[in-house]
Amino acid sequence: MDIPINAKVSCLDGPCGQSMLVILKPTTQEITHVVISNQSIPETEYLVSIDHIAESTPDTIRLNCSIEELTQMPIFARSQFVPTDLIGFAGSSSMMWPYY
Numbered sequence: 345m346d347i348p349i350n351a352k353v354s355c356l357d358g359p360c361g362q363s364m365l366v367i368l369k370p371t372t373q374e375i376t377h378v379v380i381s382n383q384s385i386p387e388t389e390y391l392v393s394i395d396h397i398a399e400s401t402p403d404t405i406r407l408n409c410s411i412e413e414l415t416q417m418p419i420f421a422r423s424q425f426v427p428t429d430l431i432g433f434a435g436s437s438s439m440m441w442p443y444y
Contacts (some may be wrong), residue, residue, distance in 0.1 A: 345375075345400060353380050353405045360411045364389055365420075378405070379420045389420040 351363045360382060367377035375394055382388045398408040407414065 345394065345397065346402075347375055347378050347394070347397070347400055348402050348405065351400070351403055351405050353407060355407050355409055355411045355414055357410050360407070360414055361390075363405055367391070380407075380414065382414065390414055391418045391420045 347363065347366050349363055349366065352359065353361045353363055361380045363378050364381045365379040366375050367379065368374065369376050377391050377393055378397070380390045380392050382390060392407065392414070396407050396409050397405060399406040
């Protein structure tokens with residue numbers, strides 16, 4: 345599944361934000377999570393498992409949860425992740441968990 349960065353994200357009950365980053369498992373370079381910036385709460389970014397992604401296109405991501413469920417997900421803390429430049433990775437930004 346391709347996960348676009350800077351794509352509009354919608355939940356079951358309406359638009360909920362924008363995709364900001366993807367989180368990779370360092371040993372396999374598989375995408376495990378996507379970071380969603382919430383529109384209604386400025387500067388709040390949620391760590392969303394790819395299990396919650398129902399569908400993605402180059403411009404949009406549709407989640408299989410409500411906005412309320414999104415706000416209950418873990419808040420993304422940049423200090424817990426290590427930025428990286430992966431060879432062959434086409435995304436503009438990626439983050440990895442250091443001890444996944």
